[in-house]
Structure formats: C-alpha cells, structure tokens
Amino acid sequence: MALPQAKQTETEARLAMLDLPAGGWTEAARRDALARVQAMGLPGRRDEYWKFTNPATLTQAEAPRAAVFDTQETQIFEAIDRLKIVFVDGVFDAEASDDLSLEGISIERLAESKADIHWAKDLYGTLETNGQTPVQRPLAALNTAFATDGILLHVTGTPSKPINLMYYHEDESSDAILHHVIKVDPGAEVTILENGPAAARFNEVMEVDVADTARFHHVRAQGRDHERRAATHIFARLGTESAFKSFTLTANGVMTRNECIIELTGDDAIAHVAGACVGDGDFHHDDTVFITHDAVNCESRQVFKKVLRNGATGVFQGKILVKAGAQKTDGYQISQSLLLDGDSQFLAKPELEIYADDVACSHGSTSGAIDEEALFYLRSRGVPHSDATNLLTLAFLAEAVEEIEDETLSAQVVEKISAWLLRRSA
Amino acid sequence: MLEIKNLHVKLEEEDKQILKGVDLTVEAGKVHAIMGPNGSGKSTLSYVLSGREGYEVTDGEATLLGEDILDMDPEERAAAGLFLAFQYPVEIPGVGNMTFLRTAVNAQRKARGEEEMSSTEFLKVIRERAKELKIDADMLKRPVNVGFSGGEKKRNEILQMAMLEPKMCILDETDSGLDVDAMKLVADGVNALRSEGRGFLVITHYQRLLDHIVPDVVHIMSDGRIVKTGGPELALEVEKNGYTDIVEEVA
Ligand SMILES: Nc1ncnc2c1ncn2[C@@H]1O[C@H](COP(=O)(O)OP(=O)(O)OP(=O)(O)O)[C@@H](O)[C@H]1O
Ligand SMILES: [Mg+2]
Numbered sequence: 282m283a284l285p286q287a288k289q290t291e292t293e294a295r296l297a298m299l300d301l302p303a304g305g306w307t308e309a310a311r312r313d314a315l316a317r318v319q320a321m322g323l324p325g326r327r328d329e330y331w332k333f334t335n336p337a338t339l340t341q342a343e344a345p346r347a348a349v350f351d352t353q354e355t356q357i358f359e360a361i362d363r364l365k366i367v368f369v370d371g372v373f374d375a376e377a378s379d380d381l382s383l384e385g386i387s388i389e390r391l392a393e394s395k396a397d398i399h400w401a402k403d404l405y406g407t408l409e410t411n412g413q414t415p416v417q418r419p420l421a422a423l424n425t426a427f428a429t430d431g432i433l434l435h436v437t438g439t440p441s442k443p444i445n446l447m448y449y450h451e452d453e454s455s456d457a458i459l460h461h462v463i464k465v466d467p468g469a470e471v472t473i474l475e476n477g478p479a480a481a482r483f484n485e486v487m488e489v490d491v492a493d494t495a496r497f498h499h500v501r502a503q504g505r506d507h508e509r510r511a512a513t514h515i516f517a518r519l520g521t522e523s524a525f526k527s528f529t530l531t532a533n534g535v536m537t538r539n540e541c542i543i544e545l546t547g548d549d550a551i552a553h554v555a556g557a558c559v560g561d562g563d564f565h566h567d568d569t570v571f572i573t574h575d576a577v578n579c580e581s582r583q584v585f586k587k588v589l590r591n592g593a594t595g596v597f598q599g600k601i602l603v604k605a606g607a608q609k610t611d612g613y614q615i616s617q618s619l620l621l622d623g624d625s626q627f628l629a630k631p632e633l634e635i636y637a638d639d640v641a642c643s644h645g646s647t648s649g650a651i652d653e654e655a656l657f658y659l660r661s662r663g664v665p666h667s668d669a670t671n672l673l674t675l676a677f678l679a680e681a682v683e684e685i686e687d688e689t690l691s692a693q694v695v696e697k698i699s700a701w702l703l704r705r706s707a
Numbered sequence: 708m709l710e711i712k713n714l715h716v717k718l719e720e721e722d723k724q725i726l727k728g729v730d731l732t733v734e735a736g737k738v739h740a741i742m743g744p745n746g747s748g749k750s751t752l753s754y755v756l757s758g759r760e761g762y763e764v765t766d767g768e769a770t771l772l773g774e775d776i777l778d779m780d781p782e783e784r785a786a787a788g789l790f791l792a793f794q795y796p797v798e799i800p801g802v803g804n805m806t807f808l809r810t811a812v813n814a815q816r817k818a819r820g821e822e823e824m825s826s827t828e829f830l831k832v833i834r835e836r837a838k839e840l841k842i843d844a845d846m847l848k849r850p851v852n853v854g855f856s857g858g859e860k861k862r863n864e865i866l867q868m869a870m871l872e873p874k875m876c877i878l879d880e881t882d883s884g885l886d887v888d889a890m891k892l893v894a895d896g897v898n899a900l901r902s903e904g905r906g907f908l909v910i911t912h913y914q915r916l917l918d919h920i921v922p923d924v925v926h927i928m929s930d931g932r933i934v935k936t937g938g939p940e941l942a943l944e945v946e947k948n949g950y951t952d953i954v955e956e957v958a
Contacts, residue, residue: 653760658797658851659807661757662867663785663815672810676801676850 288322294342295323298456299427305395310406314425317410321419330416333596333628334567338536339420339512344456344482347508347535356447357502357530357697358474361689363445364388366432370450370480371457373430377447385438386471391431391460401433401462408488408516412542416571421514421540424486428460431486435464436471436495443472443498448479450506455480461487465495467520472687473497478504478511478534485513493520493547499527500690502697503534510536521547521576528685530694531558531566532701540569545579545607555584555684557694559674559701560593560625567596568616574607574637583614586681588674589625590705600632603640612642619677620650621670667706674702708906709733709756709875714767716748716755716931725751727931728767733875733906740909740917742942743928744950749910750794752928753879757791758784771875785811786818788874792864792881794910799851804863807851808833808870815871836869840896857884865896876900877908882916894919914946929954 284292296318301311323340324331338345366388367377373390381388394401406425412418432446446461457480465471469492479485491497503511511534517525531537543552558566572581587595597616618627629646651673659669678698685691709732716726725748733739741749755762756769758781769777776784799807813823824832837847840862852860861881868876878897882890897907897920909920917925917939925941926933927950935941935953945953 652799654797655799657759657781658793658799659802659811660781661759661785661791662807662811662871663782663818664807664811665782665814665818666780668810668814669782672802672807673799676799679801 284322288325291325291340292319292322295340295423298342301426302429306397306399306402307391307405311426314406314409314422317413317422318419318426321417321422323419323423330569330598333598333630334538334565338510339482339538344454344480345508345510346453347450347481347506347510349450349453350478350504350506352505354700357476357693358445360693361443361474363443363474365445365447367447367449368430368457368459368479370452370455371429371459371483383440383442385436385440385469386444387435387437388444389433391433392429394433399433400435400464404462404464404488404490405460408490408518409486409514411518411544412514412516412571418514418540418542420484420512421486421516424458424460424484424514428458428486431460431462433462434471435466436469437466439470443474445474445476448475448477448483448504450478450480450504450509453481456482458484460485463487463489463497465489465491465497467492468494470496471498473499475499475501476504478506478509481509483509483511483513485511487513487515489515489517489525491517491519491523491525494522495520496524497526498686500685500694501528502530502694503532503537505533507533507535509534512538514540514542517543517552519543519545519547519550519552522549523547524551526553526684526686527555528681528694529556530697531556531560532697533561533564534566535563536565538567538569542571543581544573544575545581546575548577548579550576550579552580553582553684555582555681557586557678557681557698558595559588559698560590560595561705562591562593564589564593565596566594568599570599572601572612574601574603574610574612576607578609579607580611581613582684583616584681584684585616586678587618587627588621588678589618589627590621592624594625595627596629597627597646598630599644600634601642601644603635603637603642605636607637608639610637610640610642612640614644616646617677618648619674620648671699671702671706675699708735709769709771709908711769712767714752714755714769715765716751716762717765719761719763724765725931726755729931729933731926731933733908735906736903737923738901738907738909738920739924739926740911740922740942741926741928742911742945744954747928748931749928750879753791753877753910756877757781757789782814782818785871785873786815790868790871790873790876792861792868792876792878794879794883796852796860796864798853800853802851804849804851805833805847808867811867812870833870836866839899840866840869840892842866858886858889861885861893862889865893869896869900872900874904875906875908877910879910880912881909882911882913890916891919914942917942927953
C-alpha cells in the first residue's frame with residue numbers, strides 16, 4: 282500500500298540525511314530495516330499511538346537545536362562502583378570510558394564489530410522486528426537501519442558491578458542513533474545503568490534477550506537538558522523463570538517518548554517496568570508500554586508516576602495483551618499524575634486485551650492535585666508550604682521508585698528528585 | 708497565653724456563621740476544657756486557630772503570647788508554639804512517620820532561629836517518648852498514620868506533641884476511640900507536659916478524660932459561643948444532666 286503523500290515526503294527527507302552503514306554481520310538486518318521504514322513511513326500525528334504526542338520534531342530531517350545544559354552537579358550514579366561506557370553526542374569516548382573487560386560479561390562496540398559472524402546477529406533487529414506487530418514503531422526500525430554505534434553485551438555470569446552507559450551532550454545540533462544488544466545467558470544477572478541527555482536528539486534502541494532463569498535490571502536517568510529530545514525503545518524477550526526490571530527517571534527534556542515492548546515467552550517470568558517523571562513548562566513526556574503474556578504463570582507490573590507543573594504534559598499508553606493459553610497471568614498496571622497546577626495535563630490510554638480465562642489483571646489511571654488535608658496537616662506541624670509540597674510529591678513518586686530493587690540505586694534516584702524539587706521551590 | 712476575643716467565623720464557601728463571638732483566655736500553666744454538643748463549633752475553633760483554609764474570620768481576634776496569629780500561615784503558628792492534636796489525624800501515604808517528625812521538629816527550630824536537632828539526638832529522644840506512649844519502632848517507620856488504628860493515631864498525635872514541645876496545646880477529642888488503657892497513656896503523656904509555661908485547651912465529650920487530666924477551667928460551647936464557664940464540677944454536671952439544662956438556662 283502506498284504511503285500518504287505527506288508521510289512519504291517526510292520519510293524521504295529524513296532518510297536523505299542518513300547513510301546506511303555497509304558490510305559486516307548487521308548489513309542484512311539494516312537493509313531489511315530500511316525497507317520496513319520505507320514501507321511504514323515515519324510516524325505522523327494521525328497514527329493511533331501518536332495522538333497524544335506530536336512526533337514532528339522526532340522525525341524531521343534535522344535535529345532541532347538544543348542548548349547544552351551546563352551543570353556542575355555530580356552525576357547520578359557517581360557514588361556507585363560501576364563500569365563506565367561513555368558516549369558524547371552519540372560518539373564513543375574511549376578516554377572517558379573504562380576498560381571494557383569485566384568477568385562474567387563480554388562488552389563490544391557495534392561500530393567496531395565488523396566480522397561476518399557474531400552472536401548478536403540473531404538478535405540485532407530481530408526483537409525490534411517482532412515488536413513491530415501489532416503496533417508499528419518506525420523510529421525503532423529507522424534506528425536498526427542507521428545506528429552508528431552501540432554496545433553489544435553478552436552476559437555469561439554475574440559481573441561484579443553494573444555497566445553504566447553515560448551519554449553526554451556537547452553539540453547543540455547533534456543527532457545520535459545508538460543501538461544496544463544485550464543477551465543474558467541462563468542463570469546470569471546484570472544491572473545496566475544509563476544516564477545523561479545523549480544529544481540534541483537521541484534515538485535509542487535496546488534489544489534485551491533474557492534467557493531462562495536470567496535476571497536483568499535497568500535503571501535509567503534521562504538527562505536534564507531542557508531542550509533535548511529523545512525517542513527510546515526497549516524490546517525485551519523473557520524466558521522461563523527470568524526477570525526483567527526497568528526503571529526510568531525523567532526530569533526535564535522538551536520531548537521524550539519511551540517505549541517498552543516486552544514479550545513473556547517462558548513460564549513463570551517476571552517483568553516490571555516503572556517510571557517517575559517530573560516536568561515543568563513545555564516538558565512533554567510519553568511512556569508507551571506493550572507487554573505480551575505468551576506463557577503460563579507470568580507476572581507483569583507497570584507503575585508510572587508523573588509530576589507535572591506549569592503547563593507540562595504527561596502521556597501514558599500502556600497495554601497488557603494476554604494471549605490464549607497464557608493462564609495464571611498476573612498483570613498490574615497503574616499510571617498516575619500529580620498536577621501541581623491547572624495548566625498541566627495528563628493523557629492516559631490504558632488497555633487490556635485478554636484471550637485466556639484464568640487471569641488476574643488490573644489497571645488504573647488517576648490524575649489529581651496535592652492532597653490539601655495532608656498539606657495542612659504537615660504545615661500545622663511547622664513544615665513550610667514548599668517543603669510540605671515537596672514531601673508529598675516525593676511520596677507520590679515513591680511507589681514507582683520503590684520498584685528499583687537495589688536500595689543504593691533507589692536512594693540515588695530519590696536524591697535527584699529531591700534536588701529537582703528543591704531547585705523549583707527555592 | 709492564648710487570648711480569643713469576640714471571635715466570629717463563617718465558612719468561606721457558603722454563608723454559614725459557625726462561631727458567633729467566642730471569648731476565651733487560657734493562661735500559661737493552666738488546662739482549660741471545652742465541652743459542648745455535636746456541631747457547636749469546637750473543632751471549627753481549633754481549626755481556625757491553627758490556620759486551616761476554608762474559614763473566614765468576620766470579627767474578633769486571637770493572640771498567642773500577645774501576637775496576633777490569625778494572619779499567620781499554619782507553619783508560622785506552629786513555630787510560634789501552637790499545636791493541634793487533630794480529631795481526625797490525616798493519613799499520608801509515602802511519608803515515613805519518623806521523616807515527617809524530624810522534618811517538623813527541625814523546621815520549627817529553624818523558623819525560631821534555633822539549632823537543628825542532630826539525627827542521633829532526635830533518634831534518642833523519639834525512642835524514649837515513643838516508648839512512654841507504647842508506640843513501637845514499626846509504627847515510627849510506617850507512613851504517617853497509614854494503617855494505624857484509631858487509638859494508635861491518637862497516641863501518634865501525642866507523640867508529635869511531645870516531640871514538638873509546643874507552648875499552647877489544643878487537643879480535639881483526643882480521647883475518642885481510645886480504650887481505657889490507651890486513655891491512661893494519653894493522659895499521662897499530657898500530664899507529663901503540663902508545666903508553668905504551657906497552656907492546654909482540651910476538647911472532649913467525656914468526663915472520663917478529665918478524671919485523668921484534671922482541668923482548671925471548664926467551658927461549655929453551644930451554637931458558636933461559650934455559654935458557661937466553671938470549675939471541674941461543670942463537667943460532672945454535663946455528665947449527669949446533659950447539655951439541655953445549661954443551654955436552656957442561658958438562652
Ligand atoms: N467545611 C465545612 N462545610 C460545611 N459545614 C461545616 C464545615 N465545617 C464545619 N461545618 C459545620 O459547622 C458546625 C460546627 O462544626 P464543628 O466540627 O466545629 O463541630 P464540633 O463542635 O466539633 O462537633 P463534634 O462534637 O461533633 O466534633 C457543624 O454544623 C458543621 O456541620
Ligand atoms: Mg469536633
């Protein structure tokens with residue numbers, strides 16, 4: 282079917298800016314992805330899953346400029362012993378990065394891996410392709426085709442420390458496309474940390490294959506640059522008795538679209554996706570989650586909390602699909618917003634589609650203001666108005682932050698949120 | 708300590724006058740009790756004094772240690788030494804009881820220009836006071852009032868009072884919902900705080916509490932006014948005959 286003219290033109294304009302890397306084991310996947318993008322076209326406002334978020338700045342030919350946010354603050358995971366892998370505007374920085382060798386894991390760069398045979402060949406673009414049905418995700422296919430770099434992680438044991446992907450932004454017009462592939466072997470366990478704005482515009486894909494009994498943890502803090510834009514996709518496939526836990530903190534950013542597509546393919550697997558975001562002014566933040574239960578006795582949780590002020594917009598589109606035969610599914614989904622003023626808005630589209638009869642699925646979505654009773658109670662004990670508001674705001678976000686298993690990591694996240702709130706109430 | 712003169716209060720949202728000229732003075736070192744029928748305006752008085760929104764003072768004044776409090780924010784009144792033990796303590800999910808109390812203690816100290824309490828000192832003091840009120844460590848860690856029984860909530864109010872050491876304590880039906888032993892605990896907690904420099908205004912429906920916290924003065928409030936003032940014997944009279952006689956007598 283031919284694309285509508287406008288979409289065709291836009292897609293061609295964007296593709297004209299990019300070069301398809303040639304050669305090596307990714308070549309076939311890249312060509313396939315390019316063909317898929319050309320057939321789908323880039324997202325437009327009329328597409329079903331882009332009703333609440335205007336994709337124009339994510340799809341336009343050149344990245345809109347984004348001022349570099351100069352901050353002297355310490356980075357979020359600074360206090361943690363981790364293996365650092367640094368990208369500046371999407372370009373690997375060997376000097377700033379640690380040595381990439383660590384027991385229990387093999388770490389390679391996508392851009393360096395030019396052989397014809399590679400373990401990642403079975404995954405690169407594969408999980409992304411699976412995740413294109415029933416909902417199309419053209420920006421992810423674009424990423425598979427044109428990613429300039431990324432990290433290939435093969436986790437064979439339990440590395441002694443987390444892997445921290447750090448994304449710096451130094452160029453006002455940078456347009457970064459990174460694609461990571463992570464394979465966690467049976468019984469292995471890894472924690473991936475990500476932080477930083479990455480670029481003026483960032484397109485990221487992470488494909489995660491979690492084998493039977495493997496465990497994957499992910500904690501991410503997206504950069505605070507006000508004008509930065511990001512479209513991220515996580516595609517995960519979970520084996521029997523495996524666990525996948527991902528948490529994202531987003532503060533600022535004029536445009537963020539985080540998609541998370543998870544397929545539970547083995548029995549007794551667990552998938553938890555959570556997010557806390559705090560937004561001010563022209564901030565637009567979109568969480569789009571699709572969890573497919575295709576095995577017995579699996580558990581999934583989606584916990585998203587958004588604090589919005591001064592006209593900020595929050596979006597949540599979350600779906601639980603329970604396939605026929607996926608009995609004993611336990612699916613939970615909650616999305617809530619705290620609107621600190623009347624100008625901000627929260628748009629939510631929770632969906633359940635269930636084809637098995639023995640399942641327990643619940644979902645809820647709410648939007649509310651600060652609890653005046655609680656606020657008065659705190660103030661009557663001497664807590665100043667702004668501190669009381671901040672305490673209640675942190676309390677609101679707590680349910681999402683508590684999804685982070687590691688207490689040291691969750692404490693770091695709480696600290697960052699507190700600092701953000703404090704700066705605004707000063 | 709607390710001086711209320713001719714206080715008139717209406718609801719902000721509707722044209723309903725609730726307090727119709729309250730006159731009341733609580734001296735330092737004294738315990739005053741207020742009794743009165745349901746809906747007579749006792750809680751409203753306590754809320755207006757502590758600065759809750761939704762009320763409009765149409766006439767009269769209220770001062771704490773000579774300072775006009777009606778124009779102050781609730782937190783300023785607290786720092787000035789006013790404390791209200793709520794009739795219905797509020798549940799605050801996600802905020803730990805301990806965090807809440809330490810924040811409150813230090814916010815008040817800061818507002819008064821005093822040094823903040825260190826966390827070790829705070830821990831030591833709160834453990835002691837909690838023990839006296841039979842509040843266990845688990846309750847201190849839990850979110851403020853969430854999942855607390857009615858009696859636990861009331862004891863938690865007294866713990867807050869003990870930690871904040873206010874000058875003027877207003878207790879709104881702190882005895883309701885308490886079993887006999889808990890009532891004794893709460894009364895002991897209050898009595899322990901009785902001192903020269905501190906005033907109490909105890910709102911209650913029952914003589915029973917006043918057996919434990921013996922008041923110096925008892926007031927009867929009816930339809931937004933103090934209609935009768937007397938000694939502890941007034942509470943006994945209410946217990947025996949109800950309010951009808953008293954209210955009719957003044958009408
Ligand atoms: N926010 C409000 N909206 C509507 N009516 C109110 C409000 N606050 C107080 N009132 C009314 O004012 C009157 C006094 O209420 P208040 O709670 O002060 O009584 P009280 O003496 O404390 O009663 P009780 O002994 O039952 O606790 C009641 O008629 C009550 O319904
Ligand atoms: Mg009352």
